[in-house]
């Protein structure tokens with residue numbers, strides 16, 4: 001049943017990553033969702049061109065996941081997660097590691113992407129110390145990287161706005177590779193830009209500066225998502241892998257967005273054929289029905305921790321809700337749907353049509369750049385003079401109120417994350433609606 005809400009209720013909620021004062025003048029409230037559509041509080045059906053927040057790729061309220069969650073709630077609501085386990089968490093760890101790239105046979109459960117990232121950084125630091133290389137303490141992120149909002153994640157993250165308020169308290173010993181975006185050489189890219197593979201050599205610079213033997217890990221999103229969909233240049237990830245191996249540095253792929261079909265494969269590691277040492281996930285793991293994340297590690301990392309007396313806890317880390325049975329039941333059902341419905345193959349088949357429709361706006365006078373890879377797409381608008389972000393937010397609002405369409409804007413970049421089982425017609429209609437919105441922008 002839909003909940004009646006008052007203006008006081010709206011005021012009471014401090015909204016995440018939202019311009020609260022602007023939003024509350026005309027709240028965009030969702031009360032239901034099914035399949036590819038949201039229902040707004042005013043009764044309108046809105047097409048969701050962002051799959052939740054990159055995260056409900058199978059469609060909203062998928063009946064199989066709903067059923068699994070409902071059933072689980074009547075069977076086991078919760079069980080202590082420390083020194084005990086539940087059947088669904090074990091089963092999900094088994095299924096997840098089965099579909100992961102070879103050698104990733106261990107999963108640590110979290111409740112979000114941010115927690116997955118901080119867990120992965122702690123695993124990397126702990127691994128070196130347990131292995132007897134305690135001097136490896138430095139962490140390397142990348143400019144324009146997004147790794148969630150916890151202290152580890154914002155420290156290795158490279159989005160200035162997420163860091164500046166907290167700049168004095170970011171964790172020590174972190175550096176950033178330069179980002180890979182270059183408008184001059186790689187504008188209107190379809191898939192991986194040809195230019196920019198050499199930018200991975202930036203790691204050599206940092207290894208020379210600090211000593212490669214002092215670096216614990218490099219963390220990158222295989223495709224930078226939140227910063228505006230920046231696909232890796234050809235050869236970039238391969239070179240990063242090569243340099244990490246050469247210097248004994250762990251490579252972490254933050255696949256919170258890219259795992260579970262978003263780039264037309266189980267994992268971006270599979271698509272690009274580059275194997276990291278640690279993979280972080282969340283979002284698509286449960287199709288977002290219940291919050292959950294997982295960190296996958298290579299066998300050697302897990303085995304390195306498994307030393308000392310048997311009764312000793314190997315890693316002092318974990319969450320009350322690590323492997324929550326209801327989340328794990330949602331995860332099991334989501335992975336079953338993912339395999340049964342051939343979701344990665346469906347996403348792969350949709351990629352070229354999606355690329356074509358989004359790039360139909362390449363020559364629009366309001367458009368600065370268009371980038372696509374897998375089912376991730378960005379249309380970067382030319383910013384309005386002295387009002388960066390204004391056009392993007394206006395476009396997002398006009399889509400919502402006038403086109404019954406949900407897209408995301410990050411400043412002036414409009415972002416698209418279609419359902420992994422989207423209908424090609426809907427992708428065309430989405431871009432036609434966006435075109436009519438940006439035609440009308442000042």
Ligand SMILES: Cc1ncc(COP(=O)(O)O)c(C=O)c1O
Nearest residue numbers: 112113114146147148254256257
């Ligand atoms: C690559 C990446 N890492 C981490 C996160 C953080 O995930 P969460 O919002 O679930 O904490 C996100 C969220 O979008 C992400 O895109």
